[in-house]
Amino acid sequence: MPTYGYRCEKCDLVFRDLVTISKRNDPVDCENEDCDGKANRDKDAELALSGGSHHKWITENERWSMSMGVPQASLAEYRKKFPNSTYNDKGDLLIKSRKDKLRQAKERGFVELNDNR
Numbered sequence: 631m632p633t634y635g636y637r638c639e640k641c642d643l644v645f646r647d648l649v650t651i652s653k654r655n656d657p658v659d660c661e662n663e664d665c666d667g668k669a670n671r672d673k674d675a676e677l678a679l680s681g682g683s684h685h686k687w688i689t690e691n692e693r694w695s696m697s698m699g700v701p702q703a704s705l706a707e708y709r710k711k712f713p714n715s716t717y718n719d720k721g722d723l724l725i726k727s728r729k730d731k732l733r734q735a736k737e738r739g740f741v742e743l744n745d746n747r
């Protein structure tokens with residue numbers, strides 16, 4: 631079965647799901663186990679996820695961002711450079727909320743697409 635990208639309308643989690651082609655545009659249950667929301671197919675999410683970047687939930691409001699992470703070899707350097715940020719040992723960046731994500735993206739000079747949604 632092919633995989634498609636979905637975005638939860640309740641918690642905004644973006645994830646991939648295996649779905650039959652005929653059901654690809656139907657809403658699916660959110661992947662976040664603390665959320666009872668429905669996720670709809672999202673072309674932006676699909677695009678972002680096919681680039682290999684995604685978020686992994688830690689708790690309801692915190693997630694590791696692989697897309698804003700750094701290579702393990704640069705971890706020490708980045709921990710010094712951005713002392714207000716938390717990285718795990720893989721170099722993924724801790725994101726606490728959408729607002730926090732935007733702050734950290736701006737701090738790094740990243741352009742944040744669709745941040746007004």
Ligand SMILES: [Zn+2]
Nearest residue numbers: 638641660665
């Ligand atoms: Zn959700």
